[in-house]
Each structure stands twice: as C-alpha cells, then as structure tokens.
Amino acid sequence: MMLVEQTTVPSAALPVEEFKDHLRLGSGFSDGGVQDAVLEGYLRSSLAAIEARTGKVLLARSFGWTLTGWRELGRQALPVAPVTEIAEVKIVDRHGQETVVAPETYRLQMDSQRPKLVSTGRHLPLIPMHGQAEVSFVAGFGPGWADIPADLGQAVFLLGAHYYENRSAVLAGEVPMPFGVSLLIDRYRTVRLFGEGAR
Known part of the structure; x- marks a missing residue:
C-alpha cells in the first residue's frame, strides 16, 4: 500500500500571522516578513505531525x-x-x-x-x-484554516511553538510530542481493530 499526496497545502491557507500572535512575536517592525518562511516551515511540520498521529487530513x-x-x-x-x-x-x-x-x-x-x-x-x-x-x-476538513476543528488547530499551534522554541532539538530530530498536544489530539486518533485498512 502506498499513499501519495498529489497536491500540497498552499501557503495562503497557513495562518502565519495568527501563529506570530500565538508566539507573541513583536509586531510593527519593518522586518519585511523575514521570519515568515521559517514560521511557515514550523506550521507545515507540526501540521504533518498532527496528521500522521491522528490519521486525519486537516487542510483539503x-x-x-x-x-x-x-x-x-x-x-x-x-x-x-x-x-x-x-x-x-x-x-x-x-x-x-x-x-x-x-x-x-x-x-x-x-x-x-x-x-x-x-x-x-x-x-x-x-x-x-x-x-x-x-x-x-x-x-480534509476543508480548504481554509477556519474549517479545521478548533482543538486540532490549537494542537498545530502548540506543536509549532514547541518546534520554534526548541529549534536545536528539532534539527537533531529529538523533540517528542508535548503532553498538552497529545491531550488535544487523542480523541481524533483512529483505533484500528484486527488490522482494518492495513492494506
């Protein structure tokens, strides 16, 4: 069995500005969005991790x-x-x-x-x-961030913030799933009995 993502999440669908607010990054400075690409990368990484852990596709x-x-x-x-x-x-x-x-x-x-x-x-x-x-x-739940259930969206922000705050560990591949994120996503995890859907 092989699952291939044929289209990717467009950058416009990712809430970079809301993520900045979540991280409490300073605003009003003329940084020209220098960090936007980096923050988008953390959002994509946390989105992928939440999807892999839950078996749910968040953005269509x-x-x-x-x-x-x-x-x-x-x-x-x-x-x-x-x-x-x-x-x-x-x-x-x-x-x-x-x-x-x-x-x-x-x-x-x-x-x-x-x-x-x-x-x-x-x-x-x-x-x-x-x-x-x-x-x-x-x-997917829908094409826009507002289509995602609030608790899953919050889990993506929390995990993205965890990646951002532990950047050196992320590069080394040593960052575990935070407990608070696990609590938010647990009810979405699929329980597979007797190998259903294994192929």
Whole structure:
C-alpha cells in the first residue's frame, strides 16, 4: 500500500500571522516578513505531525492510494479521514494497462474515523494477479484554516511553538510530542481493530 499526496497545502491557507500572535512575536517592525518562511516551515511540520498521529487530513488536498488487494470483497477502508470525494478508481494489470472503473459501481461511505470505498454491487472490481488498484480521492476538513476543528488547530499551534522554541532539538530530530498536544489530539486518533485498512 502506498499513499501519495498529489497536491500540497498552499501557503495562503497557513495562518502565519495568527501563529506570530500565538508566539507573541513583536509586531510593527519593518522586518519585511523575514521570519515568515521559517514560521511557515514550523506550521507545515507540526501540521504533518498532527496528521500522521491522528490519521486525519486537516487542510483539503488530493491523494493517490495504490494497493494490491481489497481487504474485503465489497468494501475497503480508506487510509485517512475525512474523505469528501472519490475522484477515480483505476485497475492496473501486470503490464501497466489501466482500466478506469465506472463511477456508478462504487460509492464513498463517509465516516469521521474510517471512510470506505463501497461497491454498489456484489464486490469491488477484481484486481488481477501482480496488478493493483489506484484510488484517487480528496480528503480534509476543508480548504481554509477556519474549517479545521478548533482543538486540532490549537494542537498545530502548540506543536509549532514547541518546534520554534526548541529549534536545536528539532534539527537533531529529538523533540517528542508535548503532553498538552497529545491531550488535544487523542480523541481524533483512529483505533484500528484486527488490522482494518492495513492494506
């Protein structure tokens, strides 16, 4: 299984000015936004860390997911949430020949924890031996920062501030997840039973 982010979070969607306020950085000086790129980097890092820990995509973007077999014949749990759209499903054989699956043969079962690709018939399209399925979908709470649940947004700010204040440790890769951040994100973490969605 391989999940690839096909579009990235645009810089305009990141609340750099609000993050400055959170850090209580001085304002009114003619720094020309010198620190903006650095602060954006910390926001992106903390956003990625929160998404990885929770399995939730905070800001909407497109993903491509490749897998070699369905976990169940009639449905397949998707690797992240919330998913808002299944854009395309393709079956690729061992020779690289692609077949686009008719959209009417499947649907998205929305769920805040484990959204699923579900067959509208008896089963999802068969994946040939040594072939794969490629699922393109859109996931995220929304395109703007205001679309993110307040507690997850606060967790991103807290973790970003932690990275900012411990810059030398960040460079060495030694910064653990702060306890306060863990408390904020715990209820969003997906509990996977019996390996559901493992493929």
